[in-house]
Amino acid sequence: MKPLRVGFIPLSDCAVLAVAQEKGFFRRHEIEVTLSREVSWANVRDKVATGDLDAAQMLAGMPLAATAGIDPFAEPMVTGLSLGLNGNAITVSTSLWARMQEADADSVMRRPASAVALRRVIDDDRRQRRPMLRFAMVYPFSTHNYELRYWLAAAGIDPDNDVRLSVVPPIRMVEMLGRVAVDGFCVGEPWSSLAVSRGLGRIVATKYDIWNNSPEKVLAVKRRFAEQNPEVHRALLRAVLDAARWADLPENRGEVARILAAEAYIGVPEPVLAATLDGRVVLARDEAPVSIPDFHVFHRYGANVPWISHALWLLVQMLRWGQLTSAPNLMKLARSVYRVDLYRAAALELGVSAPDADLKSEGVHGGPWSLPGTAGPVEMGPDLFFDGREFHPTELASYLMSLQGNLPQRSFEALLEANS
Amino acid sequence: MQSRLRVMIVDEKAERAALIESGLIEAGCEVVGCLIGQSDLESKVSSLQPDVIVIDMECPDRDTLEDMFRTTLHRQHPTVMFVDRSDSESIRAAVQAGVSAYVVGGLSPERVRPILEVAIARFQEFQTLRRELDDAKSNLEERKVVERAKGILMKRRGMAEDEAFRLLRKMAMDRKIRLAALAREIVAAAEVLL
Known part of the structure; x- marks a missing residue:
């Protein structure tokens, strides 16, 4: 069989795939893989759809959007494995940070900094008839888009009308901030740390702060590929899961940084990568790093499970922000894309305990907890949202009620009916 | 007679852009702009107002471009057209050649397809030239x-x-x-x- 072609984007959370290749996990599980460095999420989507890539690192929302048919040239996709949790940050330019401090010195010093100070700046700009602030994220169906919107909206900022929100590829973020083409962004590592290390910006909230241990990237394939190559697909999942377990250990994080620093993967200085991989986050240049041990989670806390509750939360964001305008049965859609059964089969072969449940309530655990699993309890981490909201996937209808104003009445009624 | 289609080229490589430009002019298009490795795509698209954008897939700005279609240019679903969705063979050929195209207005696939064909052919030609050189x-x-x-x-x-x-x-x-x-x-x- 010819080698599998697996695509990735130069980001710290391509770590698991890089490790699978460089530390021989693909070989150990008897599959041959060629990794392909891609420059855009659109390329990843198109190449998987045409079969030029067999599998790829994707944003957690991408296979859902593709299957729902709301991304162009979309083919039904599945994922049997999440590549990790957390790993992003919202960064603002140093000049915007100064204005936020001036507007509300108290709220900005809290962590995560609330966007209340930002709202004051926006109100001030509107009174002075200054141009709108510009924020960037990486893809319409990216977790970055939803996190940034969640953070802004929690302070009463309308992300569609109070700021100009656009897509910028991760590798261009730092440059754009440098020439003031954007005032802030939400991006995966190492790009926030790089902006901070150059003195261009300040991290105001990490993804972990916004939603503890939240979904980020998945390993996705075309549904047809999974159906036609079940054994190869399972071997791929097994190898990547094995690599994730290795990459998650604190004692291996230094080597992960060394691997990722190479031009073939990310090509940024090792110390910039090593900091967040070690859980040390430098929020502003010349400040001591703060400790966020779970900044990058690659395996612990059931991180590799493609949780149905994560898929549902993402679908709800697509509804909230007007991307998904049809009225699908969300649970059915989520289950057709996020395939916990495929994860379980791969985990079983590896002796990794997989949780018996495939969904969980989000926003209710403030500390360590555990779930029963196939080979003993699965230790879980906190899953709180910064605004204290809860998300119960089994009470979807009541959560959807809160979206009433976001959808045309008829779509809203159809949605409720499809999900009751 | 239909007016000539206004095409914008976005490419990381100047030589290839020139190759495509000459091909498109031969095919009767008006090339309104050639962007080489630039990042201010947004302002260029709004000032040049192309009907079709031909973009090198190695250019990271594809994601930016697609989002512009979704938000500022169209505000509809699905707003981005990768020529014609049903035409999966030409899409595959385009992806393999490393080129992508976007249609700004409601142009028919028949009018746009020749542009993509020229772009695919010129990308392939460039690949062959480079391989021969190597x-x-x-x-x-x-x-x-x-x-x-x-x-x-x-x-x-x-x-x-x-x-x-x-x-x-x-x-x-x-x-x-x-x-x-x-x-x-x-x-x-x-x-x-x-």
């Missing part, structure tokens, strides 16, 4: 290293030129490796030993 470069490098190995044998063993070449060829055949690979070994060994 081949020529490596041929030249191989000839040079064989010459050096031959020179080493002539000097060390007092052989005539054709005799040295025959020995090289025999050794390569016996070991089932390429002549150039053997020559590289001899040159490397000579550098260590001499």
Whole structure:
């Protein structure tokens, strides 16, 4: 069989795939893989759809959007494995940070900094008839888009009308901030740390702060590929899961940084990568790093499970922000894309305990907890949202009620009916 | 008569952009702009107002472009057209050639398809040219290293030129490796030993 072609984007959370290749996990599980460095999420989507890539690192929302048919040239996709949790940050330019401090010195010093100070700046700009602030994220169906919107909206900022929100590829973020083409962004590592290390910006909230241990990237394939190559697909999942377990250990994080620093993967200085991989986050240049041990989670806390509750939360964001305008049965859609059964089969072969449940309530655990699993309890981490909201996937209808104003009445009624 | 289609080219490589531009002009299009490795795509698209954008897939700005279609240019679902969704063969050919195209207005696929065909052909042509250039470069490098190995044998063993070449060829055949690979070994060994 010819080698599998697996695509990735130069980001710290391509770590698991890089490790699978460089530390021989693909070989150990008897599959041959060629990794392909891609420059855009659109390329990843198109190449998987045409079969030029067999599998790829994707944003957690991408296979859902593709299957729902709301991304162009979309083919039904599945994922049997999440590549990790957390790993992003919202960064603002140093000049915007100064204005936020001036507007509300108290709220900005809290962590995560609330966007209340930002709202004051926006109100001030509107009174002075200054141009709108510009924020960037990486893809319409990216977790970055939803996190940034969640953070802004929690302070009463309308992300569609109070700021100009656009897509910028991760590798261009730092440059754009440098020439003031954007005032802030939400991006995966190492790009926030790089902006901070150059003195261009300040991290105001990490993804972990916004939603503890939240979904980020998945390993996705075309549904047809999974159906036609079940054994190869399972071997791929097994190898990547094995690599994730290795990459998650604190004692291996230094080597992960060394691997990722190479031009073939990310090509940024090792110390910039090593900091967040070690859980040390430098929020502003010349400040001591703060400790966020779970900044990058690659395996612990059931991180590799493609949780149905994560898929549902993402679908709800697509509804909230007007991307998904049809009225699908969300649970059915989520289950057709996020395939916990495929994860379980791969985990079983590896002796990794997989949780018996495939969904969980989000926003209710403030500390360590555990779930029963196939080979003993699965230790879980906190899953709180910064605004204290809860998300119960089994009470979807009541959560959807809160979206009433976001959808045309008829779509809203159809949605409720499809999900009751 | 229909007005000429206004096409914008976004490419990381200037030579290839020129190749596509000439092809599109031949096909009767108006090329309103050629952006080479720039990042202010947004302002360029709104000032040049193209009907069609042909973009190199190696250009990271594809994601930006798609989002512009979704938000500012169309505000509808699905707003981005990758030519014609049903035309999966031409999409596959485009992806393999490394080019993508976007249609700004509600143009029919029939009007847009020739543009994509020109772009695919020119991308493929460029790939072939580059491969030939790479081949020529490596041929030249191989000839040079064989010459050096031959020179080493002539000097060390007092052989005539054709005799040295025959020995090289025999050794390569016996070991089932390429002549150039053997020559590289001899040159490397000579550098260590001499």
